[in-house]
Amino acid sequence: MNSFYHHILVAVDGSEPAEWAFKKGIEVAKRNSATLNLVHVVDTSHYRGIEMYDVNFTKKAVSQAQELLERYAQQAKEQGIEKVKTIVEEGSAKTVITKHAAKKANADLIICGATGINAVERMFLGSVSEHITRHAHCDVLVVRTEKE
Incomplete structure (x- = not known):
């Protein structure tokens, strides 16, 4: 078993839990002299119909993510x-992080915040961090904020 991480992937979205994950990612990357890969997923699954009215919606969201x-x-x-390194992907954050971004980063550790969506969405859609924990092919660190 390897006790060092070389390629850390941190999922960030601008939320407070993502901020805590980012800070933890910096600490772990420093201790391991690792590459820090930052990923943001433009979750197009939540606003498919919007592009009928604003054809540049996804482009704007990708630009903001960058x-x-x-x-x-x-x-x-x-x-x-x-x-x-930075990675911007489009799609469902749950699957994109584990299937695409982790492979692209050659991640041996994924760090994410414990929460990020409200309780109603979590009930119907499931937690992104839970999905990452269940489906990742590497270690996962779920970071909780002081409030949790």
């Missing part, structure tokens, strides 16, 4: 992380 990841990447570099 800006968000650039800010996170800059913060990581300022805190001493030398190797930072």
Whole structure:
């Protein structure tokens, strides 16, 4: 069993739980001299019909995701992380993180926040962090905020 991580994937969406996951990702990346891969999934499953009215909706969302990841990447570099990569994907966050982003990053650890959607959505859709934990082919660290 390898006790070091080399490619850490942190799922971020701008929420407070994602912020905590990001901070934990920086700590773990520093301790392991690892590459920090930051992923944001533009969840197109929630707004398929919107593009009928705004054909540039997804492009705008992807652009905002890239800006968000650039800010996170800059913060990581300022805190001493030398190797930072960003990944923007489209689709359902649950499946994209484990099936595509983790493979693209060659992740040996995925870090995500414990929550991020409200209780009603979680009841019908299921938790993204729960799905990642069940389906990832590598270690998963689910980070809780102080409030939880």
